[in-house]
Amino acid sequence: MAELIHTTHARIFQDKPPRRRAYIENFPDPVHYGVHGGIKRFYKMEPETDVPATLDHMVAAVAG
Numbered sequence: 001m002a003e004l005i006h007t008t009h010a011r012i013f014q015d016k017p018p019r020r021r022a023y024i025e026n027f028p029d030p031v032h033y034g035v036h037g038g039i040k041r042f043y044k045m046e047p048e049t050d051v052p053a054t055l056d057h058m059v060a061a062v063a064g
Contacts, residue, residue, distance in 0.1 A: 018047060020054075033057070 009025040021030040035043060036050035 016048075018043070018045060019051070031057070 011023045013021045013023075013030075015021060018034045020033045022033065023030050032051045033054050034047050034049070034051040035045060035053055036047075039053050039055070040047060040050070
């Protein structure tokens with residue numbers, strides 16, 4: 001079996017939907033998630049501010 005290298009510890013808080021805050025271990029500032037662009041049009045919502053969606057974060061991580 002492979003050796004475990006890292007386990008991520010994060011806390012997620014739901015603010016006013018669709019806004020969420022993720023606090024990731026060893027980083028003091030939260031990562032903000034929500035909707036924007038085609039995602040907000042798909043879900044027919046108009047958030048107070050556009051912020052990256054969790055999907056954006058995953059694509060950036062894999063592509064980077």
